[in-house]
Amino acid sequence: MTTELRVLDPAEWDDWYENLVLAFGGVAEAPEERQLWRDLTEFDRSLGVWDGESCVGTAGAFTFRMSVPGGALVPTAGVTMVSVAATHRRRGILSSMMRRQLDDVRAWGEPLAVLTASEPEIYGRFGYGIATYQTRATIDTTRVRLTVPEGTDEVVLRQADPAKAAAACEAVYARLVPRRPGMLARRPEWERLPLLDPESERGGASPKQCVLAERDGEVVGYALYAIKPEWSQSGPDGSVLLKDLGALDPAAEAALWRFLCSIDLTSSVTVHGRPVDDAWLHLVSDIRRCAPAQRDSLHLRLVDVGAALAARTYQVAVDVVFEVADAFCPWNEGRWRLTGGPEGAVCVRTEDPADLALSVRELGAAYLGGVSLTSLAAAGRVRELRDGTLVEASVAFGSPVAPWLPHGF
Known part of the structure; x- marks a missing residue:
């Protein structure tokens, strides 16, 4: 049978998404994660390829505004949920979706398209270049000390419920967006993403926790993290798993990093997806004990x-x-x-x-x-x-x- 490429009908979403899940290994997501992505799906900007009644290809494009050098927020298509069924590879399905999608993005008047790639070599042939990189590291807090800037001790830290603190965290995030190219202004409903915390994906770690940094009663920073308790023969050996951190000034940022590196019963802080010029790289006493590594992140097309x-x-x-x-x-x-x-x-x-x-x-x-x-x-x-x-x-x-x-x- 010949395949048909068409805009996604909301009634087809379950079949469409199941094809995506299968293409990425077939491991079912937690119900709350699946529901979030359904709620965020923009159906008129999503494409499916069908072979009879079977979905064999998927692609979507979120409506974003992305910061660029100079601080402007530029309309940007966030290419997402791209997959081709294993039974239908090498038939031109991906190329047909990329062709239709870029034609659509142009018609929508959005000068940029961005994506994160499951395999970096895929999208170069469609004109995407790797525009940002990210850092991951494990800070050995038993051997590493932090030197913090003046004013750090004036920052007050307060533990908070992540959901109740979400509005304050989002306000800090929104102020940070124009300061750094590549950041995405969050549209309504996207504030749910940092709070997503399926128990099935914690890997033995705690639920997400939140600490707020305040000065004169104003929230000037936040950190979302989890703790994975572990014990060795010599005692506690837990890990702090950083999920997100944002701060409006150096002292607030240093206060948050110092907090994370000094939580009781832990011996390391694991970070991933952070900027390659993140402040902590210059706060630590021994960068080798942190083992930083980089990988590609955002792929961008004009x-x-x-x-x-x-x-x-x-x-x-x-x-x-x-x-x-x-x-x-x-x-x-x-x-x-x-x-x-x-x-x-x-x-x-x-x-x-x-x-x-x-x-x-x-x-x-x-x-x-x-x-x-x-x-x-x-x-x-x-x-x-x-x-x-x-x-x-x-x-x-x-x-x-x-x-x-x-x-x-």
Whole structure:
């Protein structure tokens, strides 16, 4: 039978989602997690591929606004729930969904599309570049000490019920979004995501706990975490599992890290999905005892090159012509002149000679300022056509803080 690609009908969601679960191993999710993703599904932005009555392909796109260098919140499609049934691989199903989805995103007027990849090699051929990285580590709190900044002792910490503290945590998160590229402004219902805590996924750890950092009665930071108790012959050897942390100033952030590293009956703090320039990296006394490691996080695609490049600011004045290759979205092909600086930018088509040649994938990687054009050029993925323009553009595209995706989708 031939397959049919169509927009998802709410009545088809269970079959559609079951195909997704099966493609990711077939382990059933907790009912509350499944319900959350159903509630967050945007049906008119979700696609299914059907072979008769069987769903064999899934893809969705959340409506996001993402912070970019300069602090603007840019309309962004959050590509999600992508799967192809094992019985229907290598039949062009994924390509057909990506083709339809990017056409739709363009029609919706969203200049960017982002995703997190189960396997990093999949999405490069559709024009996505790795734009952010994340850090994971295990801090050995029996051997590591923290040096905290002035004012840390003035921060008051208060234990709180995570659900009751959710509004205060969300208010801190919202203030942090424009400060760091790659962060997502949370729409209604998304505040439920940090509270998701299925017992089946705790792995022997406690329910989520919350501590608030306050100054003069105002909440200036929070940490969500769990504790996994363990005992060895020599005594308590538990782990603190950090789930989320946000703070509005260095003293509040240091107070939270100091708290996490000094909880009784524990000997380590495990962190994952944190920014690559996170403050704790500079608070600890011995970075080797923390064993930090990085991996890819957010993959980004410019759906509309002109609108995307004009939506962000640049660290220094820049005037450069890009020769852009984009076989999958040919409307982006050709020469674009970017003129801008710290106050804003414009990007328009031009017939002028090109200064740099690259594909849309490299533009996606460099877009948030976490990957330099010079490093991409060293790998042969950006070509300098006019002397001096590579360094000029690379400096302009940078960001004073590392871009970071705070949570998955």
